[in-house]
Amino acid sequence: MGMSERRKIPAPEANPETATYWDGARAGKLLIRTCGACGKPHHYPRALCPFCFQPAARWIEAAGTGEIYSFSVMRRAETPYAIAYVRLPEGVTMLTNLIDCDFDRLRIGMKVRLVFQDSAGGPPVAMFTPV
Amino acid sequence: MSIRGKAYIMGAYEHPTRKAPDKSVAQLHAEVAAGALADAGLAKDDVDGYFCAGDAPGMGPLSMVDYLNLRVRHVDATDTGGSSYLVHVAHAAEAIALGKCRVALITLAGRPRSEGMATGTAPRAGNPAIPEIQFEYPYAPTVANMYAMCAMRHMHEFGTTSEQLAWIKVAASHHAQHNPHALLREVVTVADVLASPLIADPLHRLDCCVITDGGGALVVVHPDIAKSLKRPLVKILGVGEAVKGQFGGNVDLTFSAAAWSGPRAFAEAGVKPGDIQYASIYDSFTITVLMQIEDLGFCEKGQGGRFVADGNLISGVGKLPFNTDGGGLCNNHPANRGGMTKVIEAVRQLRGEAHPAVQVKNCALALAHGTGGSLGLRHGSATVIMERA
Numbered sequence A: 001m002g003m004s005e006r007r008k009i010p011a012p013e014a015n016p017e018t019a020t021y022w023d024g025a026r027a028g029k030l031l032i033r034t035c036g037a038c039g040k041p042h043h044y045p046r047a048l049c050p051f052c053f054q055p056a057a058r059w060i061e062a063a064g065t066g067e068i069y070s071f072s073v074m075r076r077a078e079t080p081y082a083i084a085y086v087r088l089p090e091g092v093t094m095l096t097n098l099i100d101c102d103f104d105r106l107r108i109g110m111k112v113r114l115v116f117q118d119s120a121g122g123p124p125v126a127m128f129t130p131v
Numbered sequence B: 001m002s003i004r005g006k007a008y009i010m011g012a013y014e015h016p017t018r019k020a021p022d023k024s025v026a027q028l029h030a031e032v033a034a035g036a037l038a039d040a041g042l043a044k045d046d047v048d049g050y051f052c053a054g055d056a057p058g059m060g061p062l063s064m065v066d067y068l069n070l071r072v073r074h075v076d077a078t079d080t081g082g083s084s085y086l087v088h089v090a091h092a093a094e095a096i097a098l099g100k101c102r103v104a105l106i107t108l109a110g111r112p113r114s115e116g117m118a119t120g121t122a123p124r125a126g127n128p129a130i131p132e133i134q135f136e137y138p139y140a141p142t143v144a145n146m147y148a149m150c151a152m153r154h155m156h157e158f159g160t161t162s163e164q165l166a167w168i169k170v171a172a173s174h175h176a177q178h179n180p181h182a183l184l185r186e187v188v189t190v191a192d193v194l195a196s197p198l199i200a201d202p203l204h205r206l207d208c209c210v211i212t213d214g215g216g217a218l219v220v221v222h223p224d225i226a227k228s229l230k231r232p233l234v235k236i237l238g239v240g241e242a243v244k245g246q247f248g249g250n251v252d253l254t255f256s257a258a259a260w261s262g263p264r265a266f267a268e269a270g271v272k273p274g275d276i277q278y279a280s281i282y283d284s285f286t287i288t289v290l291m292q293i294e295d296l297g298f299c300e301k302g303q304g305g306r307f308v309a310d311g312n313l314i315s316g317v318g319k320l321p322f323n324t325d326g327g328g329l330c331n332n333h334p335a336n337r338g339g340m341t342k343v344i345e346a347v348r349q350l351r352g353e354a355h356p357a358v359q360v361k362n363c364a365l366a367l368a369h370g371t372g373g374s375l376g377l378r379h380g381s382a383t384v385i386m387e388r389a
């Protein structure tokens, strides 16, 4: 079907717990929150580690690579779009969209790279596109 | 402590409407409450426990208790989406076993069809205080595309096919043809399902449940009351609940929380999946059925596609008769919440009151299972095992 169109992205509403994540996005970085005690990364980011309830004190910058764990192209939308879970080498799987690609060529296991797309009046949002 | 045999389902009522533009949601709750109590042979003032979920207008149970003018000593408004009503059966049995109430009324009603709700295909914004919203809503998850991602992964890991998924809809349609109230009564084929438009890859329109107005209600009672009534005795043997999410980023779409709620219910009931003669399996989408059948232990993980194929879910034909009312796929999915009708059809089967064309012979042991919320994001599962006593 050729290269996909970009959909309008609603602005995510940050709060004090998540401000660092969205500041990172504004700087073009995908930040993964990591526990100061058990060392495990998690996503979406929480103040307390969801594995041990200790403060998740550190943020690491994702390399910006990943692979498709699953996806689905939403045909019944004004602008069709691809939702996906992408596995990051940092050890988390995140909900995202696959953009700027031919939806008919998407496959599970495909390598993808990070791209940010502007939201309507909010911070940019981490998306992925096939390598 | 176990709830095995401590409570009975003695009233069950499914509203016959599938589109109710001329009624209010509260009115539908009252109509199904009256229907279930009449079915049980009980009066309004016998009710001393009330259970409802997010479909009930008002704060928790407060508005409905007041609107129905109930005098209750136990309430529970646990909301796990479409599985809530199976949770309510479990909680009602627990409350009755502890002496907190003796006649528990559970109601469900809604009007998404009249209100023109794009149930499966429109992303829902939600309250920004919900912790995941800002990390999910920008990506437009919908009911359909999140279940679709589970199907996509299942196909990748286990070789499941769209044809196999289609068999689930085909079986439901074979049952629905006998239900005069069913929204869709036409028998469909695998080819019909595959020829219907793609909604969210790989799910077609006919892989999705119907959107209907209506509702249903149940009356769960103490054994002493059950034995004083004239209706067939439907004994609750075992219940299980579970919630599954994204595990802090360790997402695994290959199984549902049925893998946890099912074994809990089977252990309490003291029976095995192979003993079940009839199963009501939550069917928001065909993939929902397939994954739950695996997770409940009716077949091995990954073998669901082979298990559901070739009519194996059709009553009188296959090994596991399911959703003999036509289920959410063909009959009814009131308020976008299918758990209530799952219990109601299981009760009909155990009473021998299902349509003769789909009635399981001498049905003495049945299971009802629900999945509420989003299979691909976070969901609540509940399993109830019942016996004709």
Ligand SMILES: [Zn+2]
Pocket: A035, A036, A037, A038, A039, A040, A049, A050, A051, A052, A053, A054
């Ligand atoms: Zn930790």
